[in-house]
Amino acid sequence: MNLRDLRYLLAVVEHGHFGRAAEVCGVSQPTLSVQIRKLEALLGVTLFERTSKTVAPTIACERLLDHVRGAVAAADSILAVARGLRDPLAGQFRLGIIPTLAPYLLPLIFAPLREALPALDVEPWEDQTASLFERLRSHELDAALLATGGSNDEPDLTSQPLFAEPFIAALPPEHPLAAREVVAEEDLAEDILVLSEGHCLRDQALAACGRSGAMGGPLRAASLSTLLNMVAAGYGTTLIPGLAAGAAQDAGIVLRPLAARAGRTIRIVWRARFPRRVAVEAVGKVIATRLRGFAEGAAAGTI
Amino acid sequence: MNLRDLRYLLAVVEHGHFGRAAEVCGVSQPTLSVQIRKLEALLGVTLFERTSKTVAPTIACERLLDHVRGAVAAADSILAVARGLRDPLAGQFRLGIIPTLAPYLLPLIFAPLREALPALDVEPWEDQTASLFERLRSHELDAALLATGGSNDEPDLTSQPLFAEPFIAALPPEHPLAAREVVAEEDLAEDILVLSEGHCLRDQALAACGRSGAMGGPLRAASLSTLLNMVAAGYGTTLIPGLAAGAAQDAGIVLRPLAARAGRTIRIVWRARFPRRVAVEAVGKVIATRLRGFAEGAAAGTI
């Protein structure tokens, strides 16, 4: 069965005349006659009672009409909805973001995203790196903002760097290192506090100060916010990402630039075959633009 | 857009695999690939994210899925409903019947019709001849039981005689003619009562007794039932159709066979192009069979 023939059928019902129905459908009258006959053969039902004067739908035809109209309407709605889905810069866009980035980056990019891509409905999803990779692969996310990778160790995923985020030394006010203008990464190694496992920042912070393992004990913060509170309370030092500087200062923490300028690169990652690459790149561009010049200021301690 | 392609789409969504979906659809894998691509081009939307491992529907595709399923379901329902409409001996059958026949014939044929054509839903419609012709022509009726015609004066209609219905003289008990065994039609002419205009029986009764006009006054019965009451009350005589004999006797009327055996032929009439001719003929056959042998008995006064 063909939707075209169903439209022919409706046209004949509406006009009660093969010739005029054909004209409306943009085909010749014989075409309509033939197709209607085929439809009748397929359905096993006579659809019209034809005379040289009138073409009247049979009772069977009338019984079918609602269903026919339903099918045609559904088909039309497919076309209509598809038309609304054509724009790759419109509709849902599920963006994963790591927890050490989300609370500090999102407030900065929401407004620019809304301005630059008003039709794009960006839905943020906060989760740790490994989980974001999973969700990317299972098509639950369209893209993710991560601080890892960049190499080609994920062949099915593509990424693009958006901005560099320097780390900053975070010290309790009474800490000896707080007296210095610049802090060497290695000097933090001794009493550094880190996030719980699974946070990429944990590994990066340890790597930056030259430690391979983590310090023991229960003092592994589950969130960066908790970590800041712990530092402020004098439990130790830490490295924080540049965008968290404001929150750290609010917590009463002393910030110092790092001697070797350790940091991380925030990248946007997506499936290589994701068809709305333009949306990914548009979102990436908005973020990169918003964060332009941030790295230098943050690294220099200018918050 | 094509329903076939929508089914292909659903198969790919269901199986997440072009090859298996193709197998299910009974076509080759390239066919499916091509048709899906065409559909994507038509809709302007990428429907699947393909890798060598997986075929995942895009968000746009998921947004469309409900509508696609709706269209396919509607198409299937067309086929299903049509299947139920295939039998010409099933479904609605609107049968017009003239008022001087309906109340006496219907009780006789309901049971046989239900037995012989259990799936046929015969809907009787009582109206005068002219009105039945109109409704036949406007497709409001599928067939009609009439006592007129039979010739080819209605080129767009066809008819078939079902049974002969003799007229019977109906007399008040005290009427002089009631003394006779057989009444001559002409003897009724003097004080015959007839139905109001529009009833074919009126003209036929007048013609049978050799009168062209009707008798004046307010005594034109609107229904045969009224006419019988009037005769019983002694207002005059009349000719009644044989099937009404029972009702006439119940009213206390004396019945006598007619000398010249005047009568009418009941025919079933339908549009020449009506596609369910088999249904018409089946109904006609049931009626004719039920009334077989009736004419002789009625004419002889054996009720």
Place this chain on the structure above:
DNA sequence: CGGAGCGATAGACATTATCTATTGATACAG
């Protein structure tokens, strides 16, 4: 690095739709 699995592509072929021209039936006017 080679084979297996998968979707995409190319080109031949088959099916289906559509067209023009015509027929046959019917209604209407002279």
Place this chain on the structure above:
DNA sequence: CTGTATCAATAGATAATGTCTATCGCTCCG
């Protein structure tokens, strides 16, 4: 009652579309 007009049906040619087989290119995996 005959010619004309109208309409759907039919025939045959042509165009459009779908489908097939064979093959490619990519990716993953041993």
